[in-house]
Amino acid sequence: MSVWAVPGIPEIVAGVDLVEVIATALIADSGDAKSGGLEDGDILTVTSKIVSKAEGRTVQAADREQAITDETVRVVASREHPNGVTRIVENRLGLVMAAAGVDSSNTPDGIVLLLPLDPDATARRLCAGLRDRFGVRVGIVITDTVGRPWRRGQADIAIGAAGIRVLDDLRGTVDASGRLLAVSVTAVADELAAATDLVKGKAGGLPVAVVRGLGHQLADLDAAGARSLVRIGPDDMFSMGTKEAWMAGFDEAYDDVPLAKDTAF
Numbered sequence: 696m697s698v699w700a701v702p703g704i705p706e707i708v709a710g711v712d713l714v715e716v717i718a719t720a721l722i723a724d725s726g727d728a729k730s731g732g733l734e735d736g737d738i739l740t741v742t743s744k745i746v747s748k749a750e751g752r753t754v755q756a757a758d759r760e761q762a763i764t765d766e767t768v769r770v771v772a773s774r775e776h777p778n779g780v781t782r783i784v785e786n787r788l789g790l791v792m793a794a795a796g797v798d799s800s801n802t803p804d805g806i807v808l809l810l811p812l813d814p815d816a817t818a819r820r821l822c823a824g825l826r827d828r829f830g831v832r833v834g835i836v837i838t839d840t841v842g843r844p845w846r847r848g849q850a851d852i853a854i855g856a857a858g859i860r861v862l863d864d865l866r867g868t869v870d871a872s873g874r875l876l877a878v879s880v881t882a883v884a885d886e887l888a889a890a891t892d893l894v895k896g897k898a899g900g901l902p903v904a905v906v907r908g909l910g911h912q913l914a915d916l917d918a919a920g921a922r923s924l925v926r927i928g929p930d931d932m933f934s935m936g937t938k939e940a941w942m943a944g945f946d947e948a949y950d951d952v953p954l955a956k957d958t959a960f
Contacts, residue, residue, distance in 0.1 A: 696908035700894040700901035701739075709751035714824030717741070717903055721829075731829050736910020738834040739825070740891040742902035743854055744801055744808055746817050746837055752809040759797060759807050766795035766809060772936020783936060786810065789925040790854060792841055800897070810839065814855025815920030822857040823916055834859035834913050837921070838888040840897075844933065851892035853884035856921040860914045883912050884921055 703720040707713070717739070718731055725732025747753070754762045769785040786795040788810060796810040811817055814837045822835040837855030842848075853861065861884035865876050891904035935943065 698891055698894050698904060698906050701903040701905060704902055707745045707748040711749050713749050714821055718828050730831060733829050733831045733833055735832045736913055738836065738859055738887060738906040738909060740836045740838050740887055740904045742895060743811055743837050743839040745902045746811045747808045750811055752811060753806050756799060756805050756807050762809060763795045763797050766797060772939055789922060789927060796839060815922055818855040818857035818920060819916055832913055836884050836887050851888040853888045853921040856884045858913055858916055860912050861919060861921055861924055882924060
């Protein structure tokens with residue numbers, strides 16, 4: 696497997712055609728106007744920030760807290776600290792993130808970015824557009840950076856995907872020792888996002904990368920997108936922060952305690 700970043704992506708503004716922008720950069724980098732240097736089986740990862748910019752998903756920085764509120768479906772945890780309040784929330788995409796994914800990095804002064812409206816739909820458009828433009832079968836992953844419970848630091852994950860199998864279900868196969876695998880399902884799209892972040896970086900102006908050598912993970916455009924990676928409902932064993940879970944348990948236990956009619960507080 697090989698991974699490289701695509702240079703030459705300009706600053707993105709609302710309304711630009713990302714297929715054309717990415718295609719132009721690929722051609723300039725490879726010198727091949729016919730294929731853009733792409734081959735069947737290549738997978739491109741695209742940082743969500745340029746998608747948000749192209750879609751005009753910007754708000755004034757002064758409105759950041761309200762934007763977080765507007766993007767929030769459910770508060771998972773909230774903590775006060777010397778610099779304010781950190782909110783870990785489920786946003787309208789089903790993703791659990793700090794500040795609902797509202798971000799001010801790599802944006803003009805006074806502007807913050809919201810996540811794309813429908814990253815899977817955008818991934819399908821990009822995938823279809825690049826397949827048509829260059830005549831090769833490629834996949835697309837749209838990435839964003841998140842913190843991780845129980846782990847320090849951040850990593851990139853897939854928030855949108857098209858043309859690839861986002862999960863590689865190994866259940867029913869055997870390991871190197873011949874033991875049956877019962878629970879192993881690899882999050883291919885997330886691993887692609889994290890791997891390509893190593894070459895894109897956070898401050899290098901390299902929002903697009905190419906992965907070669909995983910063509911067996913490609914799929915049709917109507918394959919399940921990154922939304923299918925999100926645990927929801929009964930599958931979510933950690934739907935609240937520790938403090939919030941403790942308070943919910945306390946309240947439930949308190950409600951079950953019968954009080955005498957003359958109890959006074």
